[in-house]
Amino acid sequence: MGRQRLPWREVAIREIRPETPSAKTLVLDVPGWPGHAAGQHVDIRLTAEDGYQAQRSYSIASAPGEPDVELTVERIDDGEVSPYLTEEVGPGDGFELRGPIGGYFVWDPARDEPVLLVGGGSGLAPLMAMLRHRRATGTAVDARLLLSARTLEDVLYRDELEELAADGETAPPVVRITLTREDPPPGWSGFRGRIDRDMLTELGLPPTERPRAYVCGPTPFVEEAARLLVELGHEPARVHTERFGPTGG
Amino acid sequence: MESGSLHTDGNEIGGVLAEVFAVEMTAAGRVCQSCGLDSQVGAHRLYHGAGFVLRCPGCGELAAVIAALPGRNVISLHGTWSIARTSE
Secondary structure, rough: HHHHHHHHEEEEEEEEEEOOOOOEEEEEEOOOOOOOOOOEEEEEEEOOOOOOOOOOEEEEEOOOOOOOOEEEEHHHHHHHOOOHHHHHHHOOEEEEEEEOOOOOOOOOHOOOEEEEEEEHHHHHHHHHHHHHHHHHOOOOOOOEEEEEOOOHOOOHHHHHHHHHOOOOOOOEEEEEEEEOOOOOOOOOEEEEOOOOOHHHHHHHOOOOHHHHEEEEEHHHHHHHHHHHHHHHOHHHHEEEEEEEEEHHO | OOOOEEEEEHHHHHHHHHHHOOOOOOOOOOEEEOOOOOOEEHHHHEEEEEEEEOOOOOOOOOOEEEEEEEOOEEEEOOOOEEOOOOOO
């Protein structure tokens, strides 16, 4: 008893890492951080000098157990918060944060079930926390990621994804990418176009393997991917979804 | 704008629900009194307006209304909610 309600904490940016032309990862110092589970998010709150406040949710991209809390922020051009977080702030700047938050869109490696990850754009962030956690725990649970990105340049954590998928030490995850807005570069062996049944089928882990699926991205992407998974025969209760919408900026 | 394009889902209000209920709520179950669907709060549709409106992912029936007022949050629940909390 006497459980604390979710407190707002003052946090400071320690480092900023560019990820793509429009996305940056903020590495945060969070005093008293209680630790998190893969897939959870935080709320952040910015307060202007006149007292106006804006609040947004961001997925935690770093793995549980890592010392840092990392958030990847994609700039939405007409957004209210993301242009500030991607263009204006620097190391030492701070804001308020509360978390970790969430229990539905969370992956627990102890479940020992295969995992099917489907991400659209910056919806990769919480799925990356899962893949990073999977590597850190050394579990050989079958994991497959299908990522939809506009262009190859827009793929978050691209080098790390390649390393993860090539890792020979433990069973590497299967990573497949589909590009929706450009002609693929020469030698491209990934998919092209919007996510569809064939891609999900080729990705593997059919319903008979009873995977747990995590789908994250913009609302229309998530609706479509979740619909396709259920149509392919996956149990709706095993398809976990997280959407971000027009106010996400 | 396409209708329905303004929704996200119940994950987004995990923070405000945890503040009010002092427990993680996105994994809580809710049975819809309209269509009978049993689904978790995180899977519900969330509509943004002056506050938030949470709706059944199956039929769109009202599940909760969340009003953020200065200094307090007011939540009205609809349907049958099942809130589990690990005992200590």
